[in-house]
Amino acid sequence: MTLLAVERIKLFSTRSPWWCVVVAVGLTVGFTALMSGFANEQGTVTVGFTQFSYQFGLMVLMVMAVLAVTTEYRFGTIRTTFQTAPNRAAVLTAKALLVAVLAGVVALAAAFLSFWVSDLLATNSDLSLSGADAWRNVAGTGLVAFLAAVLSVAVGILLRQSAAAVTVVLVWPLLVEGLVSLIPRIGQDIQSWMPFVAAHHFLFGGQPDSAEAAMMMGMSDVPYGPWAGIAYFGAISVGLFVVAVITASRRDA
Amino acid sequence: MIEARGLTRRYGNKVAVDDLSFSVRPGRVTGFLGPNGAGKSTTMRMILGLDRPTSGTVRVNGQAYHELDQPLRRIGALLDAKWVHPNRSARAHLRWLARTNRLPDRRVDEVLEAVGLAAVANRPAGGFSLGMSQRLGIATALLGDPEILMFDEPVNGLDPEGIRWIRGFMRDLAAQGRTVFVSSHLLSEMAQTAEDLVVIGRGKLISQCTTAEFIDNASESLVRVRTPQAEELRAALARADAEVRVEVETGALLVSGVTTQLVGEVAAAGGVVLHELAVERASLEQAFMRLTDDAVEYQTTALPAPELVTAGR
Numbered sequence A: 001m002t003l004l005a006v007e008r009i010k011l012f013s014t015r016s017p018w019w020c021v022v023v024a025v026g027l028t029v030g031f032t033a034l035m036s037g038f039a040n041e042q043g044t045v046t047v048g049f050t051q052f053s054y055q056f057g058l059m060v061l062m063v064m065a066v067l068a069v070t071t072e073y074r075f076g077t078i079r080t081t082f083q084t085a086p087n088r089a090a091v092l093t094a095k096a097l098l099v100a101v102l103a104g105v106v107a108l109a110a111a112f113l114s115f116w117v118s119d120l121l122a123t124n125s126d127l128s129l130s131g132a133d134a135w136r137n138v139a140g141t142g143l144v145a146f147l148a149a150v151l152s153v154a155v156g157i158l159l160r161q162s163a164a165a166v167t168v169v170l171v172w173p174l175l176v177e178g179l180v181s182l183i184p185r186i187g188q189d190i191q192s193w194m195p196f197v198a199a200h201h202f203l204f205g206g207q208p209d210s211a212e213a214a215m216m217m218g219m220s221d222v223p224y225g226p227w228a229g230i231a232y233f234g235a236i237s238v239g240l241f242v243v244a245v246i247t248a249s250r251r252d253a
Numbered sequence B: 001m002i003e004a005r006g007l008t009r010r011y012g013n014k015v016a017v018d019d020l021s022f023s024v025r026p027g028r029v030t031g032f033l034g035p036n037g038a039g040k041s042t043t044m045r046m047i048l049g050l051d052r053p054t055s056g057t058v059r060v061n062g063q064a065y066h067e068l069d070q071p072l073r074r075i076g077a078l079l080d081a082k083w084v085h086p087n088r089s090a091r092a093h094l095r096w097l098a099r100t101n102r103l104p105d106r107r108v109d110e111v112l113e114a115v116g117l118a119a120v121a122n123r124p125a126g127g128f129s130l131g132m133s134q135r136l137g138i139a140t141a142l143l144g145d146p147e148i149l150m151f152d153e154p155v156n157g158l159d160p161e162g163i164r165w166i167r168g169f170m171r172d173l174a175a176q177g178r179t180v181f182v183s184s185h186l187l188s189e190m191a192q193t194a195e196d197l198v199v200i201g202r203g204k205l206i207s208q209c210t211t212a213e214f215i216d217n218a219s220e221s222l223v224r225v226r227t228p229q230a231e232e233l234r235a236a237l238a239r240a241d242a243e244v245r246v247e248v249e250t251g252a253l254l255v256s257g258v259t260t261q262l263v264g265e266v267a268a269a270g271g272v273v274l275h276e277l278a279v280e281r282a283s284l285e286q287a288f289m290r291l292t293d294d295a296v297e298y299q300t301t302a303l304p305a306p307e308l309v310t311a312g313r
Helices: A002-012 A016-042 A047-051 A054-074 A077-084 A088-121 A132-159 A162-182 A187-192 A195-204 A210-217 A226-250 B040-047 B090-100 B105-114 B130-142 B160-175 B187-193 B211-218 B230-239 B260-270 B283-291
Strands: B002-011 B014-024 B029-033 B055-060 B075-078 B148-152 B179-184 B196-201 B204-210 B222-226 B243-246 B253-256 B276-279
Touching (some): A002 A088, A016 A054, A088 A132, A132 A226, A162 A187, B029 B160, B040 B148, B075 B130, B160 B187
Antiparallel strands (some): B196 B204
16 A cells, blocks of 8 residues: 555656646547547447547557656666665556556546547437447446556566657557558458457447447457457456566566 | 675676675764775665675675665665656655655655755756755655665765765764765775775775774875975985985975874984975875776776878878
């Protein structure tokens, strides 16, 4: 508990996390508002449609999670931290937990705001949060953001440099996972086992507009269900985090 | 009490700290002396459990650092004053540190007061001058009111006022019965503050003794004499078994192995007029350099003279 309180003070006594939160919510909700506003005439706004722009917020929250670690390496405060609390695994777990909870809550708020804004703007469509699939799609973004933040913290611990770590967490989901499908014959199979594809499938799999959502990621059909997708994404995030903690405990601070 | 036993740290083929054993006693200022690159900072990082020794151990009050519960209450350290987030205020920086070891928030204001930063406590630490950063670093070390304090080159880059303040501060801390371990690459600086010395070069222990012993052993006492009757005095001193050299630039005599009293008495007995009679203090640094000569990490070598190429032949 002490370590969580410490990480909370550290995170919120600088300004960049606040900006990240504002930008993450603003981008997600703003883009959704544009989409829903202009789609109103066709009357085709669905629950999934209101959530397509979750990626904007997710990328910003992942950058925030990376910077929460790499700035500590950049400014040497990680050494002060390990000096005051020599149990590095505990320190890093507290940090990851705090950042992940923040990312989850912000993503959740952005998701529900997006739905609400769409409900206001898309007067010709009949939007309602009914059924497990719809709830999974909206509330699930919180879980995806939580796990993505853990993954980002792990990348930050392993690489220690802001530029390198930010590049990895942006280029991987935005480019690598999309472009891997271009490899002839095996590309599509590889792609369906990419972590962010699995997370995306958790949100949109089984929805009436899942084909549309899949198209946005440039992805093909995947051979597992939505909940298996999030379990797979979670296993990769937590696995990478464990590797990062072991690495950090062994090397010099 | 800090105790190192056979402490060794290798980086690849390079040995940064080589089988180092020493102990730092309470109630005194112990200087950690060595040229740049001798392994002082690496040793201090190993004491704090930041770097992992290749072999050997170092114990703080009989325990390995990672075994200490709430280490800020046992040992406070200033290794690098720049280990602060530049956008965080001095108070916020100390507050999170205090919280890690369950220290009350009022302790933050106490240490800010003690180092004279109370007025700028809410300003971002990135805008601090070197002197202010150093004070914040010392506040960090004092936060847990520890028995052991460790400072790495605390006076580097400070103005004379800041240097005077730090020296006094360290003496006060030792007078309160605390263990103070402070590193420097300047013997003259250590001579002002430290009672004990741990001297290292190239990662190896050169000497552990009191500062007075080290200076006595290391520096030949050199007496500088100026006189219009140089030849007479030289002959008289030679009879008294003193070794005399002539300083080429000034013609002054440099006498080794004797006290100023002896030179004065010899001169009076011979009726020699003296214009100057003084102990050469500069030999302190020279002596230190002689001792650590082989142990200097980055030695300079004379650059080869450029070959002159004459064109047009």
